[in-house]
Amino acid sequence: MNPDIAISEAESVVMDILWRAHPASADEVIAALAGQQDWQEATIKTLLNRLLNKGAIKADKDGRRYLYSPLLQREQWLSQESDSLLERLFGGRVAPLVAHFSKQRKLSRSDIAELKRLIEGLGNDDAN
Secondary structure, three states: OOOOOOOOHHHHHHHHHHHHOOOEEHHHHHHHHOOOOOOOHHHHHHHHHHHHHHOOEEEEEEOOEEEEEEOOOHHHHHHHHHHHHHHHHHOOOHHHHHHHHHHHOOOOHHHHHHHHHHHHHHHHHHHO
């Protein structure tokens, strides 16, 4: 499996369903998306086929239907997406990202405390 699978925004919605509950049939994915998206059945099946062709999911025959399961793990995808965003928008640097969010969105006291804990934890890792 290719570890750098490019997943579109629409495909990530389908992946999210499969990450939460798998294996799942196309009908189960369609039902799960019914309240979230205004997509036709054919659109969802197309997205499943795209994900299958990319190697992000697998399909196992179960009688007359297929059951889909993720091959691409959610944490792996999150890592790829965050690295890509960081590189594209902030030259790969975390500090400008945090500065941007602190200016654009008011950080709560708990957000600031969590960031401090993370930074302190990073400093402890460097000492070892």
